[in-house]
Amino acid sequence: MTDERPAPAPAPGLRERKKRRTRDALLRAALLLFVAQGYEHTTVDEITDAVDVSQRTFFRYFANKEEVAFAVQDLVESHFVAALRARPASEGPLEALRRAVLDAWDTLDEALSDVVPVDLYMRTYQLIESTPALLAVHLRRSTELEERIARLIAEREGLDVDADPRPRVAVAAVSGVMRVTGRLWGQGEDASVASIRRMTEACLDQIGPALAARWR
Structure with a gap:
């Protein structure tokens, strides 16, 4: 049977x-x-x-299609936020942001390898920077991410983000550097993580001198 x-x-x-x-x-x-x-x-x-x-x-x-275009970007942003949360409380806000950005680039391959090859993400990032419809969405998303990070910085520092402007100012400065870096990197021929990491570090190192010193 x-x-x-x-x-x-x-x-x-x-x-x-x-x-x-x-x-x-x-x-x-x-x-x-x-x-x-x-x-x-x-x-x-x-x-x-x-x-x-x-x-x-x-x-x-x-x-x-828009959602699929930004699906990996969601992972990258979450990876950065996790890196920022892991920074020691002894670091000041700008130093914590700087180190989190660089740490996120250094560990990007590990963070994405189970989903997409990192070089495919980098080429997609270039595509976003060069496609007007996607760039508009990216800028809107960046504004939302800035607010999320500013609240995280305020929490780290024990501040009320709505009463003290410093968390939003610090995050705006770093985010501005990231936008400049992304645009310049996207116009270049080297699409590697190492390339954008070097450029990011060099630009982040200019925040203090650019804001605090005379240029002439």
Whole structure:
């Protein structure tokens, strides 16, 4: 007599891993297409065809192309915030921000390796910097991130962020450096992490002299 009982359902852990693999495959396919042929010239159909899944599957994981374009950026921003939280309380705000930025670049490959190759993220970052529609979104997101970081700095220093402007001023200065660095790096030919890290460090080191000294 044949045992016709249904096979047991996959364990939740296995199901979640399969979903993660599908999402990561869609993400990698989308980013490869974006950097190869441009964000605006890439369709959802092309992304799903590359992974051999349906549009319905794509929209199960991402609301639209914009969300998939910034999915890795979300990871990078969370990685930086975690690096900032890990800085010792003995460091002043600007020093903590500076070291967190550089530490985040130094450990970026490790943070992203399970999702996308770091060089694919760097090429996507260049794409964001050079695509007006994506750059506008990036600037809006950066403003939201600045507020989050300013509140974290205020918490570190025991300050009321709404009563003391210093956390927002410090974060605005560092964020301004990051925007300048991103723009200059995006215009160059070296798309490596080492390149943007060097440029970031050099620009961060100019915050104090630029604000505190005469230029002539």
